[in-house]
Amino acid sequence: MSNIFNSDEFLFIPLGGSEEFGANLNLYSCNGELIAIDCGIAFADERFPGIDILLPDPWVLEENREKLKALIITHAHEDHIGAVPYIWERFKCPIYTTKFTSAVLHKKFYQEGVYDADIKVINLNEDFEIGVFKIKALPVSHSVPDSFSVFIQTPYGNVLHSGDWNLDPAPITGIRTDKKTFQYISSKGVIAYIGDSTNAQVNGFSGSEADVEKGLIAEFKQCKGKIVVTIFSSNIGRVISIARAAIDVGRRVALIGRSLHRMVGCAYDCGFLQDIPEFLTEDDLEYISDDNIVLIVTGSQGEHRAALARIARGEYRDISLNKGDSVIFSARAIPGNERNINTVKNNLSAAEVRIITPSDTKNIIHVSGHPCKEEIIQMLQWVNPDCVIPVHGERLQLDAHARLAQECQIKHTIVPNNGSVIRLAPGEPEIIDHIETKMLAVDLMRIIPVNHQSITARRKLQYSGAVHASIVIDSGLNILGNIKIDTVGLTCERSDDCIINDLEKHIRNIIIKFKNDTLYDEGHDEDKISETIRISVRKYVLDRLRLKPKTTIHVTCLNI
Numbered sequence: 082m083s084n085i086f087n088s089d090e091f092l093f094i095p096l097g098g099s100e101e102f103g104a105n106l107n108l109y110s111c112n113g114e115l116i117a118i119d120c121g122i123a124f125a126d127e128r129f130p131g132i133d134i135l136l137p138d139p140w141v142l143e144e145n146r147e148k149l150k151a152l153i154i155t156h157a158h159e160d161h162i163g164a165v166p167y168i169w170e171r172f173k174c175p176i177y178t179t180k181f182t183s184a185v186l187h188k189k190f191y192q193e194g195v196y197d198a199d200i201k202v203i204n205l206n207e208d209f210e211i212g213v214f215k216i217k218a219l220p221v222s223h224s225v226p227d228s229f230s231v232f233i234q235t236p237y238g239n240v241l242h243s244g245d246w247n248l249d250p251a252p253i254t255g256i257r258t259d260k261k262t263f264q265y266i267s268s269k270g271v272i273a274y275i276g277d278s279t280n281a282q283v284n285g286f287s288g289s290e291a292d293v294e295k296g297l298i299a300e301f302k303q304c305k306g307k308i309v310v311t312i313f314s315s316n317i318g319r320v321i322s323i324a325r326a327a328i329d330v331g332r333r334v335a336l337i338g339r340s341l342h343r344m345v346g347c348a349y350d351c352g353f354l355q356d357i358p359e360f361l362t363e364d365d366l367e368y369i370s371d372d373n374i375v376l377i378v379t380g381s382q383g384e385h386r387a388a389l390a391r392i393a394r395g396e397y398r399d400i401s402l403n404k405g406d407s408v409i410f411s412a413r414a415i416p417g418n419e420r421n422i423n424t425v426k427n428n429l430s431a432a433e434v435r436i437i438t439p440s441d442t443k444n445i446i447h448v449s450g451h452p453c454k455e456e457i458i459q460m461l462q463w464v465n466p467d468c469v470i471p472v473h474g475e476r477l478q479l480d481a482h483a484r485l486a487q488e489c490q491i492k493h494t495i496v497p498n499n500g501s502v503i504r505l506a507p508g509e510p511e512i513i514d515h516i517e518t519k520m521l522a523v524d525l526m527r528i529i530p531v532n533h534q535s536i537t538a539r540r541k542l543q544y545s546g547a548v549h550a551s552i553v554i555d556s557g558l559n560i561l562g563n564i565k566i567d568t569v570g571l572t573c574e575r576s577d578d579c580i581i582n583d584l585e586k587h588i589r590n591i592i593i594k595f596k597n598d599t600l601y602d603e604g605h606d607e608d609k610i611s612e613t614i615r616i617s618v619r620k621y622v623l624d625r626l627r628l629k630p631k632t633t634i635h636v637t638c639l640n641i
């Protein structure tokens with residue numbers, strides 16, 4: 082491992098986000114010095130029962146702490162920033178990012194009780210040096226303020242790490258992705274473009290936030306009763322679009338959900354919401370008629386504990402939705418979240434609430450913050466790199482991005498896996514090695530590996546159920562009192578209890594066999610008896626119910 086990083090080479094290693102959506106973590110190595118870019122979370126799916134959030138395992142950063150000079154965070158989306166407060170203490174390097182992202186990060190660290198993080202605020206378009214790396218943060222438009230691409234200059238050549246971006250011609254917050262900036266870095270030579278693949282399968286352009294404002298006005302005009310708009314809480318541009326659309330139709334806006342209040346607080350601090358009227362509080366809603374309200378609500382991905390899911394279940398304090406009210410989904414569904422989103426929609430539909438998603442209406446109520454095909458082509462024409470390395474997506478999107486690059490006559494394309502060690506220079510770019518990458522899960526009390534026995538046990542319980550039996554015997558192997566048996570998730574032919582009665586008989590028979598010395602000649606102890614019963618009970622349930630339940634047997638032997 083240390084050999085790889087000590088070499089006189091310029092390496093790129095995606096450690097997360099290049100096989101899945103989320104958990105982005107990227108590493109660059111040059112002459113024995115390292116910088117990491119982004120450190121985000123991924124949403125857990127049904128493979129991880131009881132877990133909501135996954136993190137990239139930072140073991141490579143931890144083992145190379147003395148070489149690691151910086152973590153650069155390109156923007157404040159959870160898939161880029163979300164893991165930092167959980168795992169930064171394991172490698173503790175300085176963090177470089179822009180003003181808005183640093184405000185969000187400070188709040189996250191504070192929440193996790195971390196107070197010694199070294200966050201350096203950088204200015205867009207300003208050159209600065211981190212060890213051997215010369216860095217410039219190039220402003221790009223994206224669905225959160227203050228996003229940037231990272232231009233990395235080294236003695237071996239220059240790289241553009243795109244971060245998330247699009248070519249919105251009229252972004253509501255911040256600056257447009259500027260052709261001149263990218264043509265300028267092209268003039269300095271770019272050996273590799275490491276880029277956002279999210280929408281590499283989508284034709285055309287992503288569109289403009291300015292069109293969303295018009296679309297929302299048209300949609301609001303058709304609504305009676307309460308209007309709820311659900312968004313990603315970091316999408317400050319969308320908050321502004323909704324607020325402006327609300328003014329147009331004479332409604333007032335309230336924010337519902339903790340993460341939304343946090344993000345909007347940061348946006349106020351950074352001066353992004355200056356022209357927007359003050360938002361209503363939840364208490365104000367009591368005095369305003371339904372026809373004059375727009376609620377901006379967290380939970381566009383169907384998150385069980387977020388405000389929208391709770392409102393839809395009728396479990397949110399004083400806010401309820403009824404017949405005639407409308408819920409507008411002003412966000413895309415991140416792949417994997419469809420089932421949770423449908424649960425929310427079913428609950429809303431049962432309450433006769435109108436549901437409007439981007440595919441239900443001709444009005445534009447959402448635009449993606451990621452580049453579609455025409456935008457990627459445009460960027461590649463501006464930057465003209467020798468090599469394209471697609472990241473930020475599943476294999477399908479990475480491959481589609483690579484095909485686009487080939488159509489643009491880019492000399493080299495390399496589709497990485499998480500852990501691919503890519504030598505960018507000297508020589509032709511190629512994958513030269515592989516580093517093991519792992520994931521961590523945020524459990525209720527602590528962070529654990531995704532293959533931790535508690536998660537595998539939960540998964541097993543979901544499918545196979547469990548049997549637990551408690552037996553007290555004396556030294557003569559006589560059963561004292563009753564055998565206590567509990568089962569979880571087992572059903573059988575006649576009634577739910579019949580398996581318990583039959584298991585009791587089965588266990589009694591095993592102990593009789595012990596007593597008759599037919600199982601063990603040379604004595605017996607609690608562990609031996611427990612294990613024999615466990616194996617036999619498991620086999621009995623398998624033969625009868627075709628399930629392999631998690632089986633635990635406690636035998637207590639009293640010396641009387």
Ligand SMILES: [Zn+2]
Pocket residue numbers: 156158223224245450
């Ligand atoms: Zn993003």
Ligand SMILES: [Zn+2]
Pocket residue numbers: 158160161245473
């Ligand atoms: Zn992202």
